[in-house]
Amino acid sequence: MICNLSLLLLLLLPTLLLAASPFPHGGKGKADPQVARMSSKPGDDSSGLLSSSKRYEGSSDLVHLRYHMGPVLSSPINLYLIWYGPWPAALQAPLRDFLLSLSDPAPPPPSAAQWWSTVALYSDQTGANVSHRVAVAAEAHLPRLPRGASLSRLAVQLVIADALAAGSLPVDHGRGAYLVLTAPGVTVQDFCRAACGFHYFTFPSLVGHTLPYAWVGHSGLQCPDVCAYPFAVPTYMAGVGAMRPPNGDVGVDGMVSVLAHELAELATNPLINAWYAGEDPTAPTEIADLCEGVYGSGGGGGYTGQVSKDELGRSYNLNGRNGRRFLVQWVWSPVVKACRGPNALD
Numbered sequence: 053m054i055c056n057l058s059l060l061l062l063l064l065l066p067t068l069l070l071a072a073s074p075f076p077h078g079g080k081g082k083a084d085p086q087v088a089r090m091s092s093k094p095g096d097d098s099s100g101l102l103s104s105s106k107r108y109e110g111s112s113d114l115v116h117l118r119y120h121m122g123p124v125l126s127s128p129i130n131l132y133l134i135w136y137g138p139w140p141a142a143l144q145a146p147l148r149d150f151l152l153s154l155s156d157p158a159p160p161p162p163s164a165a166q167w168w169s170t171v172a173l174y175s176d177q178t179g180a181n182v183s184h185r186v187a188v189a190a191e192a193h194l195p196r197l198p199r200g201a202s203l204s205r206l207a208v209q210l211v212i213a214d215a216l217a218a219g220s221l222p223v224d225h226g227r228g229a230y231l232v233l234t235a236p237g238v239t240v241q242d243f244c245r246a247a248c249g250f251h252y253f254t255f256p257s258l259v260g261h262t263l264p265y266a267w268v269g270h271s272g273l274q275c276p277d278v279c280a281y282p283f284a285v286p287t288y289m290a291g292v293g294a295m296r297p298p299n300g301d302v303g304v305d306g307m308v309s310v311l312a313h314e315l316a317e318l319a320t321n322p323l324i325n326a327w328y329a330g331e332d333p334t335a336p337t338e339i340a341d342l343c344e345g346v347y348g349s350g351g352g353g354g355y356t357g358q359v360s361k362d363e364l365g366r367s368y369n370l371n372g373r374n375g376r377r378f379l380v381q382w383v384w385s386p387v388v389k390a391c392r393g394p395n396a397l398d
Contacts, residue, residue: 115329115342117384119177122325125264126180129319130189130227134215136203137235138195143270146299146376147233150308151315153372154186162394164372167312170385170392174320174327174339182319189228192220195235202239205250206258208232208267213259223261229318230254230265231311236273236303244275249310251318264322266314272303280306282347282356282367282379295356295367298377305379312380313340342384343391349398351382351391358397369395 131151135144153164168186175181192215199207199214212230215221221230234240240247249268256262271279277286282295283302297305317338320327328336347369351357359369359379368377370393385392 115384115389117327117329117337117339117342117386119327120325120333121177122321122323124174124176124180124182124326125227125229125319125322126176126178126183127227128183128185128187129229130187130224132189132215132221132224132228132230133191134211134221134230134232135191135193135195135235136199136211136232137197137201137238139193139233139235143236143301143304146301146304146378147308147311148188149373149376150311150378150380151186151188153370153376153378155184156373159371159373162370164370164378164380166394167370167380167383169394170383171316171319171339173386176326189224190221192218197238201237203234204241208240209254209258209265212254212263212265216259216261223263225261225263228263229315229322230263231315232265232267233307233311234267234269236270238269239274240267240269243269244271244278248279248306249314251314253323262323264318266311266318268307268311268314270303270307272301272306276302276306279310281345295359295379296361296365298362298366298368298379300366308378309380312378313344316340316383339384340381343382346382346391346393347379348382348393349396357382359395369393 133148133151150164153159154168156163156165159165165184169184172182172184194211194214199211203211211232212221215230216223222228248271249266251264251266254261254263254265269279276284280297280302283297283305285292285294299305299308317340321336321338324333324336328338329342330337345354346352346357348357348359359367361367362377366377368379370378370380372378380393382391382393384390
């Protein structure tokens, strides 16, 4: 997850600069673990000029993505969903279908399962790769907002603690990953200003266990131009048209892409000691950060790349279960050493 300069600044950078960054993660937590792991979209704040240079499709010898000896999620992954706030079933469905599509071989290419296969290329020191098997194991619904409608970063962990304490979800060491999904209207510390989602691990002092988790918020009522790009674009991007969301909701479709970003990083760097670039483990640049804003061939420098459109003009780059289509960003491939997605033209 990343914090970067606005996309306007990116558009002004020469193309060659896109492969020239030491990947500072401006504002992404530094030594304070409660604010590590901020993920953002074009238009967010950043304290580092070159953070915007993480957006490009092409390979680069200057990308020093390294393994730091920690675990990856190599066992079959059990996802535990926490729907925080009043979530209409129609808005839940695309998010759930995306997650279920990650292990579904049935949809035609380019598929969500093929996209996840790039994430599964990453392995740990034992040679075990990120698992191809991703399941939605259980869900908890908290429509009455037990922690309020405005959450701090640490309160996100308390939401997980509540779900565990109530018995709604099990404690699943080794296989479990917990996803807190906040409903439209729920605010979270730094949401829209510096974060659209983040991932980290829970603190035993708050939750009683160390468990990898991620949070992603629905931005439709708050900041679609920041967190639902490219389905909404900032006003300063004159002449740039927004894409039509493949599932008909700007906030949900933007959320799918942020969720994909965070889940890819969670799987390859669950305890912030596995795969990342940079020397500061509290501000790592991870496999999705390197490709933020790239959705198809030719992407980079503020251009999403070549993606498909359906008969209604809705943009997508992945097929999923139940006839779903999604538009998610690419991730960095350790094999070709470039951003990669199954809709690549080469």
